[in-house]
Amino acid sequence: MSSGAPGAPNGTPDRHQVVVAIDVGGSRMKCALVHRDGTVARIEHHPTQTARGPAAVVDTILDIAEALADTARHEGLAPVAFGLAVPGVIDEAAGVAIWSSNLGFREVPLRTLATARLGMPAVLGHDVRVGGVAEARLGAGRADRHVLFVAIGTGIAAAHVVDGTAAAGAHGAAGELGHVLVRPGGPRCGCGRAGCLEAIASAAAVARRYAELTDSTPGLSAAEVVAHATAGDPLAQQVWTEAVEALADGLAIGQTLFDVETVVLGGGLARAGAQLLDPLRAALHDRMTFHREPRLVPAALGAEAGCLGAALLALDSLEKR
Amino acid sequence: MSSGAPGAPNGTPDRHQVVVAIDVGGSRMKCALVHRDGTVARIEHHPTQTARGPAAVVDTILDIAEALADTARHEGLAPVAFGLAVPGVIDEAAGVAIWSSNLGFREVPLRTLATARLGMPAVLGHDVRVGGVAEARLGAGRADRHVLFVAIGTGIAAAHVVDGTAAAGAHGAAGELGHVLVRPGGPRCGCGRAGCLEAIASAAAVARRYAELTDSTPGLSAAEVVAHATAGDPLAQQVWTEAVEALADGLAIGQTLFDVETVVLGGGLARAGAQLLDPLRAALHDRMTFHREPRLVPAALGAEAGCLGAALLALDSLEKR
Numbered sequence: 001m002s003s004g005a006p007g008a009p010n011g012t013p014d015r016h017q018v019v020v021a022i023d024v025g026g027s028r029m030k031c032a033l034v035h036r037d038g039t040v041a042r043i044e045h046h047p048t049q050t051a052r053g054p055a056a057v058v059d060t061i062l063d064i065a066e067a068l069a070d071t072a073r074h075e076g077l078a079p080v081a082f083g084l085a086v087p088g089v090i091d092e093a094a095g096v097a098i099w100s101s102n103l104g105f106r107e108v109p110l111r112t113l114a115t116a117r118l119g120m121p122a123v124l125g126h127d128v129r130v131g132g133v134a135e136a137r138l139g140a141g142r143a144d145r146h147v148l149f150v151a152i153g154t155g156i157a158a159a160h161v162v163d164g165t166a167a168a169g170a171h172g173a174a175g176e177l178g179h180v181l182v183r184p185g186g187p188r189c190g191c192g193r194a195g196c197l198e199a200i201a202s203a204a205a206v207a208r209r210y211a212e213l214t215d216s217t218p219g220l221s222a223a224e225v226v227a228h229a230t231a232g233d234p235l236a237q238q239v240w241t242e243a244v245e246a247l248a249d250g251l252a253i254g255q256t257l258f259d260v261e262t263v264v265l266g267g268g269l270a271r272a273g274a275q276l277l278d279p280l281r282a283a284l285h286d287r288m289t290f291h292r293e294p295r296l297v298p299a300a301l302g303a304e305a306g307c308l309g310a311a312l313l314a315l316d317s318l319e320k321r
Numbered sequence: 322m323s324s325g326a327p328g329a330p331n332g333t334p335d336r337h338q339v340v341v342a343i344d345v346g347g348s349r350m351k352c353a354l355v356h357r358d359g360t361v362a363r364i365e366h367h368p369t370q371t372a373r374g375p376a377a378v379v380d381t382i383l384d385i386a387e388a389l390a391d392t393a394r395h396e397g398l399a400p401v402a403f404g405l406a407v408p409g410v411i412d413e414a415a416g417v418a419i420w421s422s423n424l425g426f427r428e429v430p431l432r433t434l435a436t437a438r439l440g441m442p443a444v445l446g447h448d449v450r451v452g453g454v455a456e457a458r459l460g461a462g463r464a465d466r467h468v469l470f471v472a473i474g475t476g477i478a479a480a481h482v483v484d485g486t487a488a489a490g491a492h493g494a495a496g497e498l499g500h501v502l503v504r505p506g507g508p509r510c511g512c513g514r515a516g517c518l519e520a521i522a523s524a525a526a527v528a529r530r531y532a533e534l535t536d537s538t539p540g541l542s543a544a545e546v547v548a549h550a551t552a553g554d555p556l557a558q559q560v561w562t563e564a565v566e567a568l569a570d571g572l573a574i575g576q577t578l579f580d581v582e583t584v585v586l587g588g589g590l591a592r593a594g595a596q597l598l599d600p601l602r603a604a605l606h607d608r609m610t611f612h613r614e615p616r617l618v619p620a621a622l623g624a625e626a627g628c629l630g631a632a633l634l635a636l637d638s639l640e641k642r
Binding site: 158167172173175180191249253254259 | 410420465466467479481483488489490491492493494495496497498500501502503504505512513514570573574575577578579580581582608610611612613
């Protein structure tokens, strides 16, 4: 290889350098090699298999990262950093996964483990925050400086992104929009409180509520409830209207505190498209008084947002060197 | 005068330089001369007299600022910048008071007006945000990087301050904690919606609710309601408990989204001291599940916080030159 640009690690030219990125979800890991200019060299998906326990999941993450780095080298590329995104409460500064209920992680020093195993700089991020960073910089919010990314899936979480950086909070727990109170005395949430947004408007809550009302087991998925509502099923319409109204209350609270230009909706339930966006936009509009109404748009990067965001985090760490 | 440090305006030594600072409230203007090291050289209070209309208020602001600058010069000091804080929706980047209901301001280009009149750099800030910056840097939050300052008076507003800088939002409207929904279908708020925190827990709301329950006109002030509650008046206790519970819901929402280390309570109602802090701390504690519980402390700088914050804004603008 020729000598690289001044300051390039290993003397490799920038255009041959890639970062390894992995976004660990409850069921799948989205993995990639990403060039320094943000273009994707390779995408892979692997099962997470959380039932094996947290230690096995950590091993798999490191095995995949090492294999991806080897693949890069075989293709004449130089892996120079590793970006890892996981769900839960993440201390990004310390590189520690404090608490991740899906994966069973408790105080796992992932950055240190990854740096030791891979022999390259590693950074740890929060899955929704890095997804928000990717949507804000490269996706549906790329025209704006102030973006709220909201992921609506099994749970609900948000990332407040200003000038391409997501707020992590003092303890890595900022942006937990799923746990703002919207229905005092309402349904019990997984977190222990009653009336959290997530207990009414997440995909899990929509499915559960429809099953309750129809006394059906196992009942429909949230996507099926939306389809039934569109087809005229009055109970499905009731459940979906309750979810949309609660979401509008949650987004209005977000806008009241953050004052963003654009709200980007991602996650599985956002794939309901116009069935979600049209009534939600109307309900949010009704709630705006002194506020500037934000644009409400669907995510643009799909399931790869978290993986791209993990890569951006790794690329940012290189810029800072 | 001797020649100053390199880059000092007008060749004045830094220790002789002061900034002029004014915090415009609905009834009073808090005004100061502040040295570059943050020490206060002079404090003055002047009536705002909003009934005279917005143009007269602007004239008074500029008159006072000019007189303070002259006073500084007579004392051998060099006024080098002007920091102005006003309530409402403030576009800090443009230096324009977009909308300030107390003062009747609509799209007033205060920074341009002040710079033209005073012949020195001027900066415009939002009263609660600069108050939050002062409390976070110099007051009750000075030990922490992530602070939420909440001003509870006639209205309720907040400033989210990270590393000494308050988030303004995309349109200068961030931090409107008084307008988060806490009681769906609850009392009508001044903003037009029902159930906003401010409609239940502001000083105005506490006084109004007690007057309703006791059918009394004009009734007690919020401070008197708190005193009656402490003395055992069951209706006053009911009103105060409702306010504290609503405040706890609002602060819990703030913590869920911001994840701060410390919440600083300021504004008139915060002078209730332990009558507010003790039950509010307990109610907030009850609402924390996965959250890290923030410290809840009273403001340390009193009524001068906004004026000090305006001075900090002006000092920051000098650093950036």
